[in-house]
Amino acid sequence: MVIEDYEVAIVGAGHAGCEAALACARLGLKTIVFTVSVNSIAMMPCNPNIGGSSKGHLVREIDALGGEMGKNIDKTFIQSKMLNSSKGPAVHSLRAQADKEDYSREMRKVLENQDNLTIKQAEVTELIINDGVVGGVKVNTGIEYLTKAVVLCTGVYLKARCLCGEAITYTGPNGLQSANYLSESLKKAGIVLQRFKTGTPARIDKRSIDFSKMEPQYGDRRVVPFSFSTDPESVQKEQVPCFLTYTNEETHNIIKSNLDRSPIYAGVIEGTGPRYCPSIEDKVVKFSDKPRHQVFLEPEGLNTNEWYVDGMSSSLPEDVQVKMYRSVPGLENAHIVRNAYAIEYDCIKAKQLKPSLEFKKINGLFSGGQFNGSSGYEEAAAQGLVAGINAAMYVLNREPMIIDRSEGYIGVLIDDLVTKDSFEPYRMMTSRAEYRLLLRQDNADIRLRHKGFEVGLISKEQIDYLNYKEEMINSEIERLKSIKVGASKKTSEFLISVGSTPLSTGASLEELIRRPELSYEKISQIDPDRPVLNDDIIEQINIEIKYRGYIDREERQVSQFKKLENRLIPDGIDFKSIHGIRIEAQQKLTDFKPVSVGQAARIQGISPADIQVLLIYLKTRAQSMNGNKEEDDE
Numbered sequence: 001m002v003i004e005d006y007e008v009a010i011v012g013a014g015h016a017g018c019e020a021a022l023a024c025a026r027l028g029l030k031t032i033v034f035t036v037s038v039n040s041i042a043m044m045p046c047n048p049n050i051g052g053s054s055k056g057h058l059v060r061e062i063d064a065l066g067g068e069m070g071k072n073i074d075k076t077f078i079q080s081k082m083l084n085s086s087k088g089p090a091v092h093s094l095r096a097q098a099d100k101e102d103y104s105r106e107m108r109k110v111l112e113n114q115d116n117l118t119i120k121q122a123e124v125t126e127l128i129i130n131d132g133v134v135g136g137v138k139v140n141t142g143i144e145y146l147t148k149a150v151v152l153c154t155g156v157y158l159k160a161r162c163l164c165g166e167a168i169t170y171t172g173p174n175g176l177q178s179a180n181y182l183s184e185s186l187k188k189a190g191i192v193l194q195r196f197k198t199g200t201p202a203r204i205d206k207r208s209i210d211f212s213k214m215e216p217q218y219g220d221r222r223v224v225p226f227s228f229s230t231d232p233e234s235v236q237k238e239q240v241p242c243f244l245t246y247t248n249e250e251t252h253n254i255i256k257s258n259l260d261r262s263p264i265y266a267g268v269i270e271g272t273g274p275r276y277c278p279s280i281e282d283k284v285v286k287f288s289d290k291p292r293h294q295v296f297l298e299p300e301g302l303n304t305n306e307w308y309v310d311g312m313s314s315s316l317p318e319d320v321q322v323k324m325y326r327s328v329p330g331l332e333n334a335h336i337v338r339n340a341y342a343i344e345y346d347c348i349k350a351k352q353l354k355p356s357l358e359f360k361k362i363n364g365l366f367s368g369g370q371f372n373g374s375s376g377y378e379e380a381a382a383q384g385l386v387a388g389i390n391a392a393m394y395v396l397n398r399e400p401m402i403i404d405r406s407e408g409y410i411g412v413l414i415d416d417l418v419t420k421d422s423f424e425p426y427r428m429m430t431s432r433a434e435y436r437l438l439l440r441q442d443n444a445d446i447r448l449r450h451k452g453f454e455v456g457l458i459s460k461e462q463i464d465y466l467n468y469k470e471e472m473i474n475s476e477i478e479r480l481k482s483i484k485v486g487a488s489k490k491t492s493e494f495l496i497s498v499g500s501t502p503l504s505t506g507a508s509l510e511e512l513i514r515r516p517e518l519s520y521e522k523i524s525q526i527d528p529d530r531p532v533l534n535d536d537i538i539e540q541i542n543i544e545i546k547y548r549g550y551i552d553r554e555e556r557q558v559s560q561f562k563k564l565e566n567r568l569i570p571d572g573i574d575f576k577s578i579h580g581i582r583i584e585a586q587q588k589l590t591d592f593k594p595v596s597v598g599q600a601a602r603i604q605g606i607s608p609a610d611i612q613v614l615l616i617y618l619k620t621r622a623q624s625m626n627g628n629k630e631e632d633d634e
């Protein structure tokens, strides 16, 4: 039987699949989303939190573009904290503990009530491709769904196997069914797969934890929402604490004396794991000089006794896990509800993708999430949104939406994935972004809302507010520059009263705000005629004034970056015919088919000299083509 009711098929309803499905449906396309279990929509199989360093930036950017994750965590968080708030705004990053059940339930509700969207519990076993163009998918019941585009967001399910010591089960996370047939179909289509792995810690019964031996970790008094659309007052609620404890020498000895039974160290695990999310075994072996490692106990939700042991993911056998966890202060009587385990799965080498997340060799086929070789809910959701938007743009015959490294962490994420070889699951970090001061989490709306509006996911009302916000920021800064205050006794007394120092000569209000100890809010007393502004506008005014010099410098760097980034490389260039480019580089360029000189310059093994030759070649080529055209015109 063949079903032709849908324009786009999304394979997977995890964090990537949910964003992709909602984007396509909200852009008016008849969309069907497949999952092996409807109960696992937006499931959080690992850490019970959204956000954190650089990941909070991704969530804000997803929201700015019109995605759902930010709104969903604002509805379902149980603790929220602005990380690095004592440092500069570039590294401020929101992190919220989620009630996992609520998070999944709320996202499912959004999908179930979305126009143009159909949810189907079925395993996709085959991709339908005709002459290099995607034609739909086939499911385990034999039904074929013919569509114009397909987005693969299969996460950790393809040929998944879970390892807990010697115990190996061929399932997806939490015992869910794995997807064992699609990999072969992808290989037949010429898609290159690789094997990655990741791990998760045990879940412990709250009644068996002695919290008195741990340090409570509280959320922020005033909660800042993730979504620019969330009313800040609506997220001010009671929160639950997390708790901090540590491993110790006994823990480390238990692990060291059982490494031979660890699937990682016994070589049973084939897949490569994330260096930046190491298992406790890896930490004990690689950082053997450290006497202890931090362990955070985090609630999985308000309606469960399960607590997540952050910092102790493992795949050691259960009997070892019991001893290992019980050696930690506060866990002496720990009852393990769910064992820690590692999961291996098939995913792709993302260099097979264009920056639009479309496969270079198969038109209309897009992919996002862990399947692209990343790790993390936020990384997955960001890619799912971009892949979904671009699948829609493909069907609507519109230009794809590309975010480059100077516009967002999403741009850094995707560019790193599609331009660099991936040897382990890719996790976002602030250190990966060149323009950190420009790519702050607080200005994601200013950076990306317009793109969301252009594709059609952001409403007129939202863009009107953004335009008003930008206008108010600029006009208010001009106003502050224009108002001078003298070095009067009254001003000096005021400045001393707010912890600053008297003026020796007159200064503008803008100059005062530049002082580290002062801010727009703090000088309100000597600025009675100021307009009433929202907190988010005031936040931008403070940052724009205080960091202007640094922002200017980064903006200059970005204009350099854009020069090469906007130097596009036409399709069909035969890099092997370009004399002066080294053979290795010719090979790499032929393999990668970079879309721009900027991307070519970031491919490992391509030297600045190769780029110079390429630039000259492109220039000569353009001139000769213009020359031929003029001759033709004559």
Ligand SMILES: Cc1cc2nc3c(=O)[nH]c(=O)nc-3n(C[C@H](O)[C@H](O)[C@H](O)COP(=O)(O)OP(=O)(O)OC[C@H]3O[C@@H](n4cnc5c(N)ncnc54)[C@H](O)[C@@H]3O)c2cc1C
Residues within 6 Å of the ligand: 011, 012, 013, 014, 015, 016, 017, 034, 035, 036, 037, 040, 041, 042, 043, 044, 045, 046, 047, 122, 123, 124, 125, 153, 154, 155, 156, 157, 158, 173, 179, 182, 198, 199, 200, 277, 313, 341, 342, 343, 368, 369, 370, 371, 374, 375, 376, 377, 380, 381, 427
């Ligand atoms: C054990 C474990 C440990 C983890 N540890 C970490 C960690 O330490 N740090 C970290 O950042 N992240 C970790 N993660 C990863 C995190 O869970 C993922 O990054 C995130 O869930 C990826 O989202 P996704 O949408 O790409 O895929 P997933 O959330 O895996 O969702 C995939 C979806 O695809 C569906 N699906 C797959 N194949 C098919 C098919 N053929 N037909 C139909 N439906 C299909 C599934 O039903 C599911 O809905 C871990 C995950 C697991 C399971």
